Amino acid sequence: MKIDPILRRNDLHIIFYVTLIAVMEVSVISPVLPAVATALRLTSREVNLLIVVFTLPGIFLSPLMGILADRFGRKKVLIPSLLVFGCCGSACFFVDSFGMLLLLRFMQGAGSASIGSLNQTIIGDLFPGRERIRAMSYNSSVVSIGTMLYPAIGGAVALLGWHYPFLVSSLAFPVALLVALNLDTPHLIHNGKFREYLNTSFHLIRKKNVLSLYFGTMSAFILLYGILLSFYPFLMRHRFGASSFEIGLVISATSVGAIIGALNLGKLSGIFSPKKLILSAFMLYIISFTIAFYSGNIFLFALPVFIHGFANGLLIPNIQTQISIIAPMEIRGAFMSINSSVLRLGQTIGPLTSGMILADAGEPYVFIAGVVFASAAIIAVAWGVKDNVVLN
Helix, strand or coil, rough: CCCCCCHHHHHHHHHHHHHHHHHHHHHHHHHHHHHHHHHHHHCCCHHHHHHHHHHHHHHHHHHHHHHHHHHHHHHHHHHHHHHHHHHHHHHHCCCHHHHHEEEEEHHHHHHHCCHHHHHHHHHHHCCCCHHHHHHHHHHHHHHHHHHHHHHHHHHHHHHCCCHHHHHHHHHHHHHHHHHHHHHHCCCCCCCHHHHHHHHHHHHHCCHHHHHHHHHHHHHHHHHHHHHCCCCCCHHHHHHHHHCHHHHHHHHHHHHHHHHHHHHHHHHCCCCCCHHHHHHHHHHHHHHHHHHHHHCCCCHHHHHHHHHHHHHHHHHHHHHHHEEEEEECCCHHHHHHHHHHHHHHHHHHHHHHHHHHHHHHHHHHHHHHHHHHHHHHHHHHHHHHHHCCCCCC
């Protein structure tokens, strides 16, 4: 089997390590939340704040981190962010106070605010043309591999005690050292003053193609976190009487689908325009919701979950690539960071919305809401994204 030459590049390998840090601290900690709740005598709602306070800072800090990365350089922001992430996450191991855990998780989330966007920004800096979408696709596959493996790692480490999964954060330290010593990023040339930088950024961000791509990102993560990750586990428990193991096994089909979708995106991008692939992904979401609604057993339910993941693999790295192409290198950090902010906004809105609909209206209306929202995203993309192949 022939290996893509860009997969041999050391700089891409380092970016993969950064990506694995970026997706770590929700996936690793999730399996230990019940044990934390028991040890500290917390309710499920209270212990879930360990996730909320981690994701919250990114909504507001990601754009600021992107601006700093544009003005001072990618590594000057990324390395301190990795160190803050590792220090605050590891410090949770030594804490028994819930209030202190929340504070450390918030600070760790602040450190994480730039990590999940600067990896994509650096890919945009280093890889031109069609190499970029292939690199973004491989990076998206790494995300899926991490989200598939980390829960098992966290659960295994938690056998030693509920404190121990927090120590996995210390892996950020060797990654920071690798970035410092071995990752070469292009030198940024600043033409004009900071006000001109802001004016240029705001001018491009207001364009309908950029706004449509941001809306596509937010929609994808509202559907992922609101329906697949928050609603489907309750649905499988209620409809099929599924165990936690069965639910986890079915949900893992999302990651398998995302890996396959992302690995095929480079090939498909040579056949179809980015706009057609984005529209197709949202159509696949609707198809997956329809199949899920009518699925009569737990084994059939894995099919719509797989389709949803496959759509993610086509959609997310595609949008990331298009945003990185629209933004010149000097303002790319801000653009990718705003995409990270709307991503986190989707992660927050999705579970809240699906929970309210499920409680007030019932299961069928969550599916209806998913179809309506995916349809709205199709309209937004059809209206705003240009129908041409931008990679040469």
